[in-house]
Amino acid sequence: MALGKPKPHMNDAYDIRDYRKVMTEFGSMADFDRMLGEIKQRGMKLIVDLVVNHTSDEHAWFVESRKGADNPFSDYYIWRSGKQGKEPNNWVSLFSGSAWKKDPNRDEYYLHLFAEKQPDLNWDNPAVRNEVYDLMKFWLDKGIDGFRMDVIPLISKDPIFSDYGPSYNGRPESVYSAGPALHDYLQEMHRKVLSHYDVMTVGEGFGVTLEKTPLFVDERRHELDMVFHFELARLDRDGWRWKPWTLQEFKAVVAKFNRGLDRHCWQSPYLSNHDSPRPVSHFGDDSPRYREKSAKLLATFLLTSVGTPFLYQGDEIGMTNCPLNSIDDLDDIEARNLWKSEVETGSVTPDEFLFHLRKTSRDHSRNPMQWNASANAGFTDAAKPWFRVNPRYQEINAEADLNSKESIYFYYSRLIEFRKKNRAFIYGDYTDVDPDHPKIFAYLRDLENDRFLVVMNFSGDEVVYRLPEGLNTESMVFTNGTELRENEDSLRMVPWDARIYRLAK
Numbered sequence: 001m002a003l004g005k006p007k008p009h010m011n012d013a014y015d016i017r018d019y020r021k022v023m024t025e026f027g028s029m030a031d032f033d034r035m036l037g038e039i040k041q042r043g044m045k046l047i048v049d050l051v052v053n054h055t056s057d058e059h060a061w062f063v064e065s066r067k068g069a070d071n072p073f074s075d076y077y078i079w080r081s082g083k084q085g086k087e088p089n090n091w092v093s094l095f096s097g098s099a100w101k102k103d104p105n106r107d108e109y110y111l112h113l114f115a116e117k118q119p120d121l122n123w124d125n126p127a128v129r130n131e132v133y134d135l136m137k138f139w140l141d142k143g144i145d146g147f148r149m150d151v152i153p154l155i156s157k158d159p160i161f162s163d164y165g166p167s168y169n170g171r172p173e174s175v176y177s178a179g180p181a182l183h184d185y186l187q188e189m190h191r192k193v194l195s196h197y198d199v200m201t202v203g204e205g206f207g208v209t210l211e212k213t214p215l216f217v218d219e220r221r222h223e224l225d226m227v228f229h230f231e232l233a234r235l236d237r238d239g240w241r242w243k244p245w246t247l248q249e250f251k252a253v254v255a256k257f258n259r260g261l262d263r264h265c266w267q268s269p270y271l272s273n274h275d276s277p278r279p280v281s282h283f284g285d286d287s288p289r290y291r292e293k294s295a296k297l298l299a300t301f302l303l304t305s306v307g308t309p310f311l312y313q314g315d316e317i318g319m320t321n322c323p324l325n326s327i328d329d330l331d332d333i334e335a336r337n338l339w340k341s342e343v344e345t346g347s348v349t350p351d352e353f354l355f356h357l358r359k360t361s362r363d364h365s366r367n368p369m370q371w372n373a374s375a376n377a378g379f380t381d382a383a384k385p386w387f388r389v390n391p392r393y394q395e396i397n398a399e400a401d402l403n404s405k406e407s408i409y410f411y412y413s414r415l416i417e418f419r420k421k422n423r424a425f426i427y428g429d430y431t432d433v434d435p436d437h438p439k440i441f442a443y444l445r446d447l448e449n450d451r452f453l454v455v456m457n458f459s460g461d462e463v464v465y466r467l468p469e470g471l472n473t474e475s476m477v478f479t480n481g482t483e484l485r486e487n488e489d490s491l492r493m494v495p496w497d498a499r500i501y502r503l504a505k
């Protein structure tokens with residue numbers, strides 16, 4: 001593979017040129033079909049990312065659309081005239097700068113909520129919606145098992161395009177995810193496409209609060225099965241800036257979602273994805289001393305959470321954030337644009353910028369997968385991979401984990417098996433028994449006659465934890481270490497200890 005990103009592909013494949021083709025760099029449709037067949041043969045399922053809020057500006061629809069206001073594709077995108085020689089409104093792009101770009105040919109502006117090369121589709125045009133439904137069927141008819149829908153709450157736009165109002169909270173996604181026809185379109189998509197297939201859907205809930213979640217996922221509404229909410233993954237963030245977080249805040253988010261969603265709504269817990277830092281660096285401790293133990297603690301949390309947990313590639317072996325020494329270490333367009341708008345304008349020093357990005361950068365989850373200890377971590381036999389390999393690959397790689405029964409990888413696989421056997425973790429009630437403890441996270445999972453207590457020490461300190469009144473932890477059923485007791489009712493929790501007890505009911 002060539003070094004550097006081919007074009008298009010300026011936003012890691014979220015700029016699509018052709019919805020029915022595999023990009024040459026990644027192989028061919030025959031490769032895809034073979035992969036799908038092999039996945040099925042192993043009793044697995046495949047979910048595909050559906051990116052239909054926007055396309056690439058190199059997509060044939062946009063190439064036609066920008067030719068003029070009088071062709072069949074003119075209204076496939078969102079075009080507006082300027083206002084007194086300026087952009088149609090004050091909306092900003094999520095990747096910095098205005099969300100409008102003037103096209104010299106049409107002498108109009110097109111909307112791009114993300115990069116300039118990602119024009120937003122005009123979902124108010126029924127022809128666009130039908131194109132999307134057709135391409136969904138194209139993939140569903142191949143036998144895929146569902147979609148992760150990229151920024152799906154952003155598809156409907158208020159055609160008036162007024163400026164942000166006085167109540168604007170500085171978070172553009174809160175405005176962009178509130179389009180007037182959003183739920184009509186999702187219901188239409190369900191009626192025309194999804195209801196005809198036995199598949200699952202999970203929307204990227206960008207801008208979706210707890211209060212709005214049931215609108216998307218309440219099963220009686222027939223829209224999506226799940227949405228990813230951002231509150232936990234962005235607990236320690238203010239935009240691109242990092243801010244300190246506490247365990248109490250972390251627990252409060254988990255409790256809030258468990259309280260706020262009823263049995264008609266299904267949850268989708270996750271700790272990371274391709275837009276986040278690595279969980280062990282984010283919420284655990286990635287130092288050689290505690291990396292394994294804290295990664296296993298985070299696994300324990302994820303796999304004992306309500307709903308359908310999502311695990312991002314590399315996290316199953318405890319991959320860590322990558323050191324970040326200069327802007328040249330960053331590839332992500334979001335970060336590079338921020339550098340231009342924040343650092344090159346003098347608003348922020350390079351050191352300050354890098355300090356925050358070390359914690360928040362999306363690139364941490366995009367470094368090549370670490371397969372083994374050989375050159376380029378076994379990711380490619382080319383001289384250089386497309387993006388730098390994390391220097392810790394000799395210590396942290398899939399082969400090393402497969403060679404040790406005590407590895408993070410095998411801990412995950414045992415936990416997954418344990419979860420499948422114990423439905424209380426999937427369906428059971430959730431009760432935080434000690435929401436105020438600054439280091440210990442302890443909760444109950446209850447279903448019919450089963451009751452489990454999960455106790456985790458989210459810190460590098462040893463904690464003697466006195467169990468809340470009335471709890472009896474006779475039998476420990478899972479742990480990332482060994483059980484230590486001070487006396488009858490107190491547990492000696494070493495740093496990053498995680499345990500699951502079965503409780504008498």
Ligand code: TEU
Nearest residue numbers: 011014094114150151204206274275334
């Ligand atoms: O992400 C949109 C999103 O919610 C944010 O992660 C966004 O990328 C940004 O961090 C806001 O500050 C989705 C995809 O997951 C992401 O990889 C794409 O870059 C983006 O849409 C555009 O397609």
